[in-house]
Amino acid sequence: MTAGGLPRVIVVTGTDTDVGKTVVTAAVCATLRAAGLRVTAYKPTQTGVGPLDTGDMAEVSRLTGVPTHEGVRLLAPMAPRPAAALEGATLPTLEDHLTTIEALSSDHDQVVVEGAGGLLVELTEARATLADLSGRARDCGVLVVARSALGTLNHTMLTREALWRRGIHELGVVLGSWPSDPTVIETSNRDYLAELPEGLLGAIPTGAPRLDPSAFRAAAAGWLPGLARRSAGAQRRETP
Numbered sequence: 001m002t003a004g005g006l007p008r009v010i011v012v013t014g015t016d017t018d019v020g021k022t023v024v025t026a027a028v029c030a031t032l033r034a035a036g037l038r039v040t041a042y043k044p045t046q047t048g049v050g051p052l053d054t055g056d057m058a059e060v061s062r063l064t065g066v067p068t069h070e071g072v073r074l075l076a077p078m079a080p081r082p083a084a085a086l087e088g089a090t091l092p093t094l095e096d097h098l099t100t101i102e103a104l105s106s107d108h109d110q111v112v113v114e115g116a117g118g119l120l121v122e123l124t125e126a127r128a129t130l131a132d133l134s135g136r137a138r139d140c141g142v143l144v145v146a147r148s149a150l151g152t153l154n155h156t157m158l159t160r161e162a163l164w165r166r167g168i169h170e171l172g173v174v175l176g177s178w179p180s181d182p183t184v185i186e187t188s189n190r191d192y193l194a195e196l197p198e199g200l201l202g203a204i205p206t207g208a209p210r211l212d213p214s215a216f217r218a219a220a221a222g223w224l225p226g227l228a229r230r231s232a233g234a235q236r237r238e239t240p
């Protein structure tokens with residue numbers, strides 16, 4: 001744990017696919033980097049992209065300038081195990097991912113890991129999930145990305161309960177896309193989440209990924225005040 005109380009490995013999961021994990025991963029990286037920390041991002045399994053396509057890590061690099069890494073990429077836009085089966089690919093094992101994260105951690109202050117889909121999606125042939133990875137990675141905490149709309153409270157609490165039951169350190173919730181004119185339901189959801197212990201770390205305004213990267217980097221810490229507070233107290237390690 002860094003001096004500010006942030007775990008060295010921050011896993012970004014979501015209540016679903018397409019909730020904004022990639023954009024939140026970028027905002028987390030930009031926030032940590034703005035605090036002077038050496039940051040890298042890792043996507044263990046990237047599905048739905050061809051060999052030359054732009055994946056989530058390329059988007060994180062574009063928005064933030066931090067170095068990024070992928071474990072494996074698969075063509076089919078579906079969960080990693082069936083996607084790998086379709087093309088006869090071999091998935092990295094849980095040990096492979098842990099070794100990669102440990103190696104990245106040895107020369108960065110923070111490693112930000114973006115999951116595929118939600119917390120219990122299987123990443124390996126042996127059916128290890130992102131929850132298993134989070135439970136095994138040294139000095140790790142999990143951030144949950146959620147939608148703002150109706151239905152999000154149930155999905156968010158299901159994900160949080162899955163973390164608690166496994167004894168995994170939860171850092172809090174981030175709303176992936178917060179509209180400029182929220183409905184009463186969205187405001188009520190935000191307020192509910194903010195009052196929970198390990199509640200709301202922040203919200204990304206709608207349109208954030210379309211910002212110029214320099215504007216994105218300058219604004220990110222303001223979107224994630226709960227994380228910025230903790231990263232401000234975090235320190236670079238002398239010998240990474």
Ligand SMILES: Nc1ncnc2c1ncn2[C@@H]1O[C@H](COP(=O)(O)OP(=O)(O)OP(=O)(O)O)[C@@H](O)[C@H]1O
Binds near residue numbers: 117
């Ligand atoms: N704050 C936002 N404002 C506008 N568009 C957004 C915002 N956040 C995410 N999006 C868009 O919504 C889509 C899904 O977001 P994103 O790719 O971050 O989701 P994800 O949870 O990472 O999905 P996956 O499970 O495929 O990794 C993308 O097209 C992204 O640009």
Ligand SMILES: [Mg+2]
Binds near residue numbers: 021022023056114
């Ligand atoms: Mg993504």
